Amino acid sequence: MASLSSFAPLVFLLLVIGCTARPFYPLPSKGDGGSRKPLQTLRPYNIAHRGSNGEIPEATHPAYTRAIEEGADFIETDILSSKDGVLICFHDATLDNTTDIANYAEFANRKRTYEVQGENITGFFTVDFTLKELKSLRVRQRYTYRDQQFNGKFQIITFEEFITIALQAPRVVGIYPEIKYPVYINQHVKWSDGKIFEDKFVDTLQKYGFKGSYLSKNWLRQPIFIQSFAPTSLVYIANKTDLPKILLIDDIDIPTQDTNQSYWEITSDEYLNYIKQYVVGIGPWKDTLVPVAKNYMRTPTDLVSRAHAHNLQVHPYTYRNENSFLHFNFSQDPYMEYDYWINKIGIDGLFTDFTGSLHHFQEWTSKHQDDDSDNDDNTASKLLHKIAMLLASYK
Numbered sequence: 072m073a074s075l076s077s078f079a080p081l082v083f084l085l086l087v088i089g090c091t092a093r094p095f096y097p098l099p100s101k102g103d104g105g106s107r108k109p110l111q112t113l114r115p116y117n118i119a120h121r122g123s124n125g126e127i128p129e130a131t132h133p134a135y136t137r138a139i140e141e142g143a144d145f146i147e148t149d150i151l152s153s154k155d156g157v158l159i160c161f162h163d164a165t166l167d168n169t170t171d172i173a174n175y176a177e178f179a180n181r182k183r184t185y186e187v188q189g190e191n192i193t194g195f196f197t198v199d200f201t202l203k204e205l206k207s208l209r210v211r212q213r214y215t216y217r218d219q220q221f222n223g224k225f226q227i228i229t230f231e232e233f234i235t236i237a238l239q240a241p242r243v244v245g246i247y248p249e250i251k252y253p254v255y256i257n258q259h260v261k262w263s264d265g266k267i268f269e270d271k272f273v274d275t276l277q278k279y280g281f282k283g284s285y286l287s288k289n290w291l292r293q294p295i296f297i298q299s300f301a302p303t304s305l306v307y308i309a310n311k312t313d314l315p316k317i318l319l320i321d322d323i324d325i326p327t328q329d330t331n332q333s334y335w336e337i338t339s340d341e342y343l344n345y346i347k348q349y350v351v352g353i354g355p356w357k358d359t360l361v362p363v364a365k366n367y368m369r370t371p372t373d374l375v376s377r378a379h380a381h382n383l384q385v386h387p388y389t390y391r392n393e394n395s396f397l398h399f400n401f402s403q404d405p406y407m408e409y410d411y412w413i414n415k416i417g418i419d420g421l422f423t424d425f426t427g428s429l430h431h432f433q434e435w436t437s438k439h440q441d442d443d444s445d446n447d448d449n450t451a452s453k454l455l456h457k458i459a460m461l462l463a464s465y466k
């Protein structure tokens with residue numbers, strides 16, 4: 072309570088400014104953008120990794136609507152391209168592991184071997200199929216130990232369809248699309264207007280009105296983080312949009328696909344200092360932040376605190392509830408894992424395959440900003456943040 076009362080004069084001042092300028096209720100003229108429940112911004116973001124893909128086959132319409140029902144702050148996807156240059160939501164370069172492509176005799180001659188991110192892969196590649204052909208396929212569950220009942224039921228969706236799902240959600244839900252394998256996509260797909268993959272990606276976002284820097288009024292209306300493992304793509308699009316960007320960081324033995332830089336190079340203070348001109352945060356593989364040996368977690372590295380010292384958010388991936396993914400320290404309890412990362416390590420967002428469980432954990436341990444005022448967001452910084460948000464929404 073001490074922290075509250077010491078800020079009371081400031082709160083009072085801000086309230087007076089707010090009251091003299093505007094009435095303190097939503098203006099009807101603000102339209103529907105103002106009436107939907109806003110994005111929560113006071114606790115780590117619940118990022119629905121490929122939708123609620125722990126339950127429903129990844130990156131499908133139902134996986135995303137399920138994630139929205141379950142409380143996702145952001146729905147996440149990988150963006151690739153079809154042969155005819157349509158941006159689609161799909162994780163693998165190949166269709167083999169998550170669609171029924173093997174059942175189509177007419178496509179049997181499309182198998183190819185391409186180099187993707189320094190590795191030769193053989194299979195059926197999205198870049199060899201038109202959107203119409205891709206739409207004829209059906210998605211299936213990647214993991215045998217997850218629910219198989221939805222196999223063969225849902226189609227691949229386009230980037231535009233994905234955006235529409237978020238925009239039509241009953242509350243404000245952000246999107247978190249990845250510029251996936253840009254080097255490989257630009258090698259295999261050419262657009263007739265001479266634009267490249269990154270241009271098409273940004274054009275699509277602009278077409279749907281995504282604009283503004285992190286926490287700006289426009290951003291809060293349609294929140295988004297753009298993610299990529301390729302620093303060149305992020306730097307390139309920084310000229311086109313000030314939307315917030317996240318640099319993904321792969322395992323310690325995988326160099327960047329475009330600049331061939333090592334993990335150690337891109338996590339150095341010098342590099343963080345450089346990249347922070349372009350990004351608002353990093354998205355590292357969680358086992359590089361707290362290394363693992365024999366399925367036990369070791370001493371955490373200092374990357375989270377160094378990133379925070381550079382004012383960069385940290386959104387690690389990927390949280391999965393199954394025993395096979397949980398380190399022994401967590402006693403087979405996914406809530407212990409969430410608790411560790413949120414409250415001990417202090418991260419800013421979590422890519423999870425199980426949006427519902429993360430949402431329940433957060434609701435039970437850290438209530439929503441718009442719930443009753445007897446919640447725990449009474450620290451000075453949270454209070455100031457809340458006031459700033461309140462004022463921003465009535466400017």
Ligand SMILES: *[C@@H]1O[C@H](CO)[C@@H](O)[C@H](O)[C@H]1NC(C)=O
Binds near residue numbers: 186189190
């Ligand atoms: C992939 O295959 C091509 C053709 O055989 C070869 O030139 C290239 O070095 C291979 N790349 C890798 C990463 O193995």
Ligand SMILES: *[C@@H]1O[C@H](CO)[C@@H](O)[C@H](O)[C@H]1NC(C)=O
Binds near residue numbers: 165167168194
């Ligand atoms: C399918 O998944 C397995 C296991 O992750 C992987 O080794 C293989 O390369 C994938 N197949 C294709 C064609 O991508």
Ligand SMILES: *[C@@H]1O[C@H](CO)[C@@H](O)[C@H](O)[C@H]1NC(C)=O
Binds near residue numbers: 306307310
């Ligand atoms: C961004 O735009 C500036 C000014 O037009 C240009 O000099 C620079 O090369 C551009 N950067 C990238 C990465 O395209």
Ligand SMILES: *[C@@H]1O[C@H](CO)[C@@H](O)[C@H](O)[C@H]1NC(C)=O
Binds near residue numbers: 326331
């Ligand atoms: C990437 O860097 C490594 C280590 O410096 C080097 O051995 C390798 O040849 C480089 N690869 C490419 C494609 O430049």
Ligand SMILES: *[C@@H]1O[C@H](CO)[C@@H](O)[C@H](O)[C@H]1NC(C)=O
Binds near residue numbers: 361367369371400
């Ligand atoms: C995980 O458990 C191991 C074995 O008990 C212990 O040495 C290690 O410190 C624990 N790690 C964390 C991060 O608590």
